[in-house]
Structure formats: structure tokens, C-alpha cells
Amino acid sequence: MNRIEAIIRSIDRLPPLPAIIHQALQRINDPGSSAQDVVEIIQYDQGITAQVLQVCNSAYFNLRRQVHSLKEALVLLGFNTLMQILLHNSFKGVLSHSCRGYDLDTGALWKHSVSCALLTEILTRRLQRQPDSRLFTAALLHDMGKVVLSAYVQETFAAIKGLVREQGYSFVAAEREVLGIDHAELGGLIAEKWAFPRAIIAAVRYHHTPWLSGEDCSDLVGLVHLANCMALLTGIGGGSDGLYYTGDPDLMENFRLREKDVEKCLTQLNDRLAAMEAWLEMG
Numbered sequence: 001m002n003r004i005e006a007i008i009r010s011i012d013r014l015p016p017l018p019a020i021i022h023q024a025l026q027r028i029n030d031p032g033s034s035a036q037d038v039v040e041i042i043q044y045d046q047g048i049t050a051q052v053l054q055v056c057n058s059a060y061f062n063l064r065r066q067v068h069s070l071k072e073a074l075v076l077l078g079f080n081t082l083m084q085i086l087l088h089n090s091f092k093g094v095l096s097h098s099c100r101g102y103d104l105d106t107g108a109l110w111k112h113s114v115s116c117a118l119l120t121e122i123l124t125r126r127l128q129r130q131p132d133s134r135l136f137t138a139a140l141l142h143d144m145g146k147v148v149l150s151a152y153v154q155e156t157f158a159a160i161k162g163l164v165r166e167q168g169y170s171f172v173a174a175e176r177e178v179l180g181i182d183h184a185e186l187g188g189l190i191a192e193k194w195a196f197p198r199a200i201i202a203a204v205r206y207h208h209t210p211w212l213s214g215e216d217c218s219d220l221v222g223l224v225h226l227a228n229c230m231a232l233l234t235g236i237g238g239g240s241d242g243l244y245y246t247g248d249p250d251l252m253e254n255f256r257l258r259e260k261d262v263e264k265c266l267t268q269l270n271d272r273l274a275a276m277e278a279w280l281e282m283g
């Protein structure tokens with residue numbers, strides 16, 4: 001078995017996608033389904049139901065009465081927040097692993113992923129678009145490939161860094177050159193294996209190269225790319241590769257964003273991170 005085959009095979013060692021996430025994403029991707037349909041799926045999972053109710057009844061929301069049902073919780077929190085609790089619950093474990101190859105300590109990749117996901121939400125609001133749960137999901141999982149590729153990057157780090165430093169390669173291009181595959185492509189394969197909606201697969205696969213994604217799903221891909229570039233600016237969970245990527249210079253203009261907008265989004269990110277920590281890190 002050659003190295004690329006070994007890398008692709010190691011995807012199988014990841015935990016399977018929780019069935020509840022799979023079903024929720026199918027519903028989200030189906031324009032005919034409603035938030036209520038997703039609540040019907042969630043209600044069979046006692047752990048997640050308990051967590052949703054705990055978030056609702058936390059001091060953060062400061063309600064005068066206790067919330068006892070998922071239906072009430074949905075009205076109070078809104079559908080996107082409900083989805084965020086679901087995703088947090090399912091992916092925090094795997095994305096919190098340390099990734100030695102990228103010099104990411106325990107929890108660093110998770111913080112970067114959450115920052116990126118929150119930035120897609122902040123950008124969506126700034127651009128006055130409809131919230132899209134697929135966008136938050138794609139951004140949260142965009143660097144999933146790093147969890148698998150980390151060990152291989154660690155083994156070949158000198159060669160990858162050599163191409164980056166001496167020949168001006170971006171970090172993903174150097175991964176591809178040395179290992180035959182990069183973490184974005186690998187993330188795309190993971191998303192495919194988990195049968196994610198097409199737009200999410202594309203956003204993960206092309207998060208460093210949105211110009212290669214083609215017309216299809218390009219908005220989602222572009223926003224995840226922008227959010228990732230912005231998350232890297234904060235330095236949170238950037239890792240040893242964080243400085244060695246190129247942003248798409250046309251995207252800022254395509255979305256009519258100015259540097260000032262980026263600054264404002266990053267300020268909002270701090271508040272959103274603090275709020276999310278307040279209601280998700282409880283207990």
C-alpha cells in the first residue's frame with residue numbers, strides 16, 4: 001500500500017458520523033422540510049435534548065420560567081442555535097485532539113474551527129443574507145482533514161517546510177507535493193464518506209482554493225474561505241501552517257467587503273466567542 005492509500009484508509013479510524021447529525025443535515029438540505037422536522041429527530045436523543053434544555057435554562061438566557069420541552073427551546077433559541085448545540089455536542093471531541101504535525105495543542109483546532117464557524121455567521125449578517133446552517137457546519141468542519149493528516153505531516157515536516165520557505169509554496173500545495181494529498185482534499189473525502197450535502201463537501205474541499213470550486217456552491221465555498229482567512233488573522237489555533245496560505249484577492253470585492261468590515265467582524269467575534277463559551281462550556 002502506498003502512502004496516499006494509507007492516508008485515505010486512515011479516514012476509517014475516525015468515529016462514524018452520528019446518525020442524528022446525518023439526519024439533521026439531510027433535513028436542512030431539503031427545502032421542503034421545517035425546523036420542526038429536525039426537532040422530531042433530536043427529541044429521540046436524550047443527551048442532546050438535556051443539553052439543549054440546560055442551555056435554555058442557563059443564567060445566560062435569564063428566563064423567568066423553566067423550559068421543559070424542545071418545542072419551547074426551539075422558539076427561544078432559534079433553529080440555528082439548536083443546530084450549533086447539536087454540532088458542538090457531536091464534534092467537539094474529535095476536533096479537540098492535539099495535532100502535533102501542525103503544532104496545535106489540545107483544543108486549539110476546536111477554537112479555530114468555532115471561530116471560523118462564528119465568523120461565517122457574522123459575515124452572513126453583515127452581508128444581509130439568510131442564515132444557512134450548512135455554512136456553519138462546513139466552517140466548523142473545514143480543517144477536519146488535519147486530524148487525520150497530522151501524523152503524516154509530522155513525519156515529513158522538514159520537506160513540507162522546505163518547499164514553503166525556499167520555494168514559496170503555500171502549505172496545502174506543499175502537503176500535496178510531499179504527501180500526494182492535502183488536508184483540504186482529505187477533509188472533502190471525509191465529508192463525502194459521511195454523505196454530507198454537496199455544498200458542504202465543496203466548502204471543505206476548496207477552503208484554501210475557492211477559485212477551483214467551479215460555479216456550483218461557490219457562495220458557500222467563498223464565505224468559508226473568507227471566514228478561515230479571518231480566523232487565521234486572530235492567531236487563535238493558527239498552528240505552524242497558519243501564515244502560509246494565500247487568500248483569494250477577488251473575494252473581498254465580490255462580496256463588497258472592505259478592510260473596515262473585517263475589523264468589525266473580528267471585534268464581534270470576541271463577543272460571540274465569549275457568549276458561546278458561556279452557554280456551551282457549562283457543566
Ligand SMILES: [Fe+2]
Nearest residue numbers: 142143207208
Ligand atoms: Fe485548512
Ligand SMILES: [Fe+2]
Nearest residue numbers: 112142143228
Ligand atoms: Fe482553517
